Amino acid sequence: MSSKFELFRSPKDNLFYFHLKNSKGEIILQSEGYTTKANCQNGIRSVKKNAALDKAYQTNAKHFSLKSVDNGKIIASSEKYASEELAQKGMAAVKKNAPNAESIDLTVRKRTVKNK
DSSP states (O other), X not given: OOOEEEEEEOTTTOOEEEEEXXXXXXXXXXXXXXXXXXXXXXXXXXXXXXXTOGGGEEEOSSOEEEEOTTTOOEEEEOOOOSSHHHHHHHHHHHHHHGGGOEEEETTSOOOOOOOO
């Protein structure tokens, strides 16, 4: 399994979100809610663009956020880690995995063909 972004819509607030999963299927980055799918897709593109840039990260010991270097806004954040060392490893995983991760849109339902 390779790294991937998953775009989904929350039934709780009806907003669009994405998260980045590593090759083990663990979530390593989570977005805030977006009102439109297009804005959420732009968020994924922004993560891919900014993930490799050290200056795009804002760290707070056991947590990090990724911001756009163009406008300084936070695009997505990590979970709260048990240690600063684990947070650094999480950030390294985002830097490595995000730029080339595939995107999967979980809001699109697969159509089934009925046999006659």
